[in-house]
Amino acid sequence: MKKYTQINDIKNLQELIKEAILLKMNPYEYAHLGKHKTLVMLFFNASLRTRLSTEKAARNLGMNVSILNVNDAWNIEFEDGGIMNTNSTEHIKEAAKVISQYADVIAVRAFPSLTDKAKDQSEYVLRSFEKYATVPIINMESATAHPLQALTDAITISELADKPRPKVVLSWAPHPKALPQAVANSFVEMMQMMEVDFSITHPEGYELDEAITKNTPINHKQTEALKDADFVYVKNWSNFKDYGKILNQDPNWMMTEAKLGKAKFMHCLPVRRNVVVEDAVLDGDNSLVIKQANNRTFAAQVVLKHILEGL
Template sequence: MNKYINIDDIENVSKTIEEAIQLKQSPFRFHHLGKHKTLVMLFFNSSLRTRLSTEKAAKNLGMDVMVLNVNEAWQLEFEDGSIMNANTAEHIKEAAQVISQYADIMAIRAFPSLTDKQKDESEYIINSFVKYATVPIISMESATAHPLQALADAITIEELKLKERPKVVLSWAPHPKALPQAVPNSFVTMMHELDVDFSITHPKGYELNPEITKNTSINYNQNEALKDADFVYVKNWSSYKDYGKILCQDENWMMTKEKLGNAKFMHCLPVRRNVVVEDAVLDGENAVVIQQANNRTFSAQIVLKNILENLSS
């Protein structure tokens, strides 16, 4: 593995999930691997879980970690050929090459604008780091993907499934703010890698990028979709077609204990209680969000481990 930007950077998903579960049993077993290796974590956006779990994963492997909120430095320029006489003080070409020299691996978080679809889909921030950096790049959530989250999700399903081929439903939920499609995108992509009966339910107009959801069953009737589900992944996202817009705030789409039935409740967190999901679900026995968040450490750790092994080989 020489980068982790998208799920297809994983060579063998099921083997990787299995190894992550093993790591969880003995998190310090590969502490020697990271000796004298440095992870630089660069944040263009806020983070709690991703920040702490990724840093923890690196330290479990014995790495040194340096965290930088890019906004504490200055604004970076990503356009080729621009005359930099305005707000941007450093070009990504220099920044990526320079930071590469202080790092063995770089991890980047950079959210979408949700206003310029084409620019967001170009993934210009993370892709510029991939292009100009001279060390492996890990995405800690980019404009259109959150592959560390999706790997943690897959680990969680693997740990908890009670049947060979569980039914997994991704169910849209209302939210007061316009949110990215990164988490659902990567979750959909990951589900296609697992042996699951997968479908999506959301209001009309909330169709995700059809390139990603092709071959996925979509049901506009939430109740029908949820029937006999083993895992229900609840998540808000803003419209992809009417890009970045909030089209619906219908609270009937909120997940309830009644709708959930016996299914396990999944969410990437942070989650707004009684907006996205009612208290009774989160406080009930079927919520697995805490275990899911714990698996963030081991999804990051297996990715870092694979990259470190590749570095030294």
């Protein structure tokens, strides 16, 4: 693996999932693979799970970890050819090349603005690191994708499915703040690669990028969509067409125990209780969110392992 910035960097998903599950059983088996190797984690945005699980994954492999909140340094310029006489102190061309000399792998988190659709869709932060860095890049959630989360979700579904082709539904939920489409996008792409019966339910007008959803079935009637589901992945996203807007906060879209039925409940966390999902679901036996979060470590670890092996 030369990098992990998007789902399709995965060559053989089934093999990768199997390997992650083996790492979970024996996390220190490759503790010498990362000797004298450094993971630099760069955060343009806040993090809890990704920060702690990726750090742990790297340490399980024997790596050194350096963590930098980019806001503790200074503004980085991503435009080419401009006269840098305002707020940006350093250009990504220098920053990415320089950090590559202190790192064997660079992991980056950079959320979208949700105000400038074209700029967000260009993934200029992540692509600039890919372009100018001279070491492999890992996406710790970018403007449009969260492939480590999607791998986590694939591992979790693989571990817990009790039938060959489970029914998986991605169900939109209300939220008081405008959130990215990144988690939903990567989950959709991942489910398209798996042996699952996958569909999406969301209010009319909340379509994700069609280039991602392709021919995945979309149902605007939540109850109908959830019927006989084995796994229900709940997630808010702000509007994609009317970009970054909150057009719907209808509490009827909140996930409840009644709607969920016997399905397993999944969410990437953090989750707002009684807005996105009611307490009874999170506190009930069908919630997988804590197991999902645990798999974050092994998703990151299997990716790091493959990248280290390819150095």
